[in-house]
Amino acid sequence: MRASLIQIDVDPDESVNSRRSRVASLVREQSGSDLVVLPELWPVGAFAYESFETEAEPLRGATHDAMVGAAADAGVWLHAGSIVERDKSGTLYNTALVFAPDGTLARTYRKIHRFGFDKGEATMMGAGEELATVTLPTTVLGLATCYDLRFPELFRGLVDAGAETLVISAGWPERRRAHWTLLAQARAVENQAYVLACATAGTHAGVPQSGHSIVVDPWGEVLAEAGSGEEVLVVEYDPGTVATTRERFPALKDRVLG
Template sequence: MQHDIAWNDPTANFARLAPRIERAVGGGADVVLLTETFSVGFGFDDPDFATEPEGGPSSQFLAASAGEHGVWVGGSCPEIRPDAAAADRRPSNCFVLAGPDGTQHRYRKIHPFSFAGEDRFVRPGTELVTVDVGGVRVSMFVCYDLRFADAFWQLAADTDVFLVPANWPEARREHWMTLLRARAIENQAYVVGVNRVGSGGGIDYSGDTRIVDPLGELLATGSREETIVFADVSTEHVAAVRDRFRFLDDRR
């Protein structure tokens, strides 16, 4: 779901996104992916930025939406881990994927975006995460992680779909679009990259949401406006591509 974000206003974003999630489900979605920091925008350097405890309002919104509609709903939000020391209360940029049965899976962004100072305000994650979503092996990454192929490689053999919510600036949109296809081609897996539109914190975002298949073919794209893009994924197609082109076997 390619959407704009009301800056540092979770309540407004929940109100805007709820009917869009309903629309996506009405269109046949089993998994609905929102953007990175979907509830507040990418403003970690703002001292008034709306960080939350783990299990706070943003993840509650994802879980409630998943339960209401009987689908999976995901996006990233700034969450402070319950085991965070008093001396370091930095949040994680946490991709929460909520299931219809009430389960919540968390991937904490391993590569903070140091170019914009995210590493000073965000605690990096340490663990890669793959989730079974209705028999589909789904691995979770966030935005800047896309530049680090080795992380994707580590999970490729056991992944059918990579999900990548983002706030990727328009200034480097060609990088975003190229890297999404590269990660799909080299890992022979689907890549779903969902980026925001609009402006926030003085940065413009062009969307360019992409769903890419294991051969690098574009199945669905978004441009510069709020939109919902749909595509079907097939574990059989992943297996067939890997069986025909046994490139993963040659990695060293």
């Protein structure tokens, strides 16, 4: 299976509409891949709180429409990162969108763990309540967004729901980049699953981003890692390794709590 993680540089001088068009073109260029992954809140920037209200969009808004065409033209499964969603009641959510190769919206996921410690995203957005998985022909994706990475119980729930490839879309700050790498490897090892973690580059509202999108196998080995700038990280991996790993080292069967 081939996966492409597109590490977007969210430049504050680039308009949201221009970035949508540019990212759609980048997705179309990945037509040889099976799965393409984008970062968290790439249209506006994960830390650009002051823009959340003005750039919020309905689930089937401008970003949805741009990604529908890009996924269909490339013929790929597309985890389109996340958007600032405004629902019919006016509540904002950090919502991930996953598209099938025909452009159909296959799954959404509203971020459960909101970052901010009683400010920012934690006060501006509603919390998701449901875990989300997506069944591809060769693997089952478990969806998570950024701050979710710090909560292992979420990933246990995804594994219990059948997940074999854990996909994390993020806007992770550079100052905590060591945690990003460590936690991605930990989630892979403890769940005996692949981790595909796609982050942003650039600076959001004065907050430098980590970059360093990463792909980790079920043994915790790093298969590929991006640098700090905008980059397309392409990796080939065998989803069958998950079943083999869990059979040869059946630690998950020894769970006692939870």
